[in-house]
Amino acid sequence: MRFHFALTLWTSVCQAVQHYPAAWGHYDLCKFQIYTEEGLTWDYMACQPEAADMTQYLKVTLDPPNITCGDPPETYCALENPYMCNNECDANTEELAHPPKLMFDIEGRNPTTFWQSTSWQKYPKALLVNITLSWNKTIELTDDIVLTFESGRPEQMVLEKSLDYGRTWQPYQFYATDCLDAFTMEPKTVQDLTQHTLLDIICTEDYSRGYVWKYDKTVRFEIKDRFALFAGPRLHNMASLYGQLDTTKNLRDFFTITDLRIRLLRPATGATMVDEDKLTRYFYAISDIKVHGRCKCNLHANSCVFDKEKLGCECEHNTTGPDCGRCKKSYQGRAWSSGSYLPIPKGTANICIPNNIGPVNCECFGHSNRCSYIELLNTVICVSCKHNTRGQHCQLCKLGYYRNTSAELDDENVCIARVCDNELLRCQNGGVCVNNVRCSCPSDYSGLLCEKSRCEAELGGCQGPDSGAALPPPPLRLLLLLLGSALLGGASAL
């Protein structure tokens, strides 16, 4: 079953401006057709599947396997009233059975449907139940995990996660009526966390205390409060969160799971003493589990399919694998890389490129930092060349602009508008305009419009007729000086 609409191909018909759908900030599009001077081509973007109710795609396992009530049939008493014992459980009667699947059906109608465990008949041996939810696929959590208990919230519980399909487990959060007593941990709440301690594992008493369970039945793992540490209280600045997720692997991994495990360690008792005569008062019952998230596709897919009981990304950008975690066989021209949320809002696709294209850099002489792979031509071209350039590597000048021969290819002024004409932009000092592209200057002048005298450019000035030539060469000057001195001496003697 497909839970995200298929990629919509949207063709731009406007040549001058690239149009993108309004929702581009959500990374919901993997590629987009644009019009370049090379024709219609793809522009690639980072993309991810829409978040969804992930409980539709999981496998649930209970340990011990026979912990569900009703085999043989049992009668339970109410926790708040030990004399009200009309709760029947019979695994073989549909109306009285409480199988695990009732934790994931649609709630909101009466009566509430729930899974229920056997009672604490083996007291004082602990009533331990592990509920494992497996997706067989990495998923990224996008909202709070919420468990609804119909039996009173457990007095001790641990929520755990796995990132390797259940091989290893890490705690997500501890829950207890008394954190110090149960786990030797100081009680904390999610509000105590900061950006720096966001990854700390805490024990909270917020969801275990009190006996008013009829009105407060939920146990929560607060994903959104943690997001809010970066994105603000109403998650209005998701850009900040995406930026952090992009650059901090630990943060990204924190919200990523393949499995969840709910370890129920002690049921609600509603008192400090356990009523050993009425152990049928104590059990676990869960009516609903909410897990909201999206398939992790490394920003290379915008849809995820559930086929043959298995989730898989519909990979784009020439990637493959359940998480789009590698390049297709014939697209290994450079190392695989995850897409990036940056720069916001479109991100970077980091597509895989063909093997036979050789080492391809997005080489655009500094006039663009974006490239696009054209499958038809099996080549990579620069997209959106700036500074009046164009071409596969932005190495040519746009129509109406000319190559400035005095500038290097990576110079911002490499392409300049018409240099000279015979009306407004006349070549000076006798220069002649050649094809409007350059002035052909007389030998004494240089510059774009022959406006510079070569004398000015040379150090020490020019040897012109009005300057140095006024003085005779040094030996003749010395002779004249001596003659003058002799004449002046003679005159004074007269």
Ligand SMILES: [Ca+2]
């Ligand atoms: Ca239910």
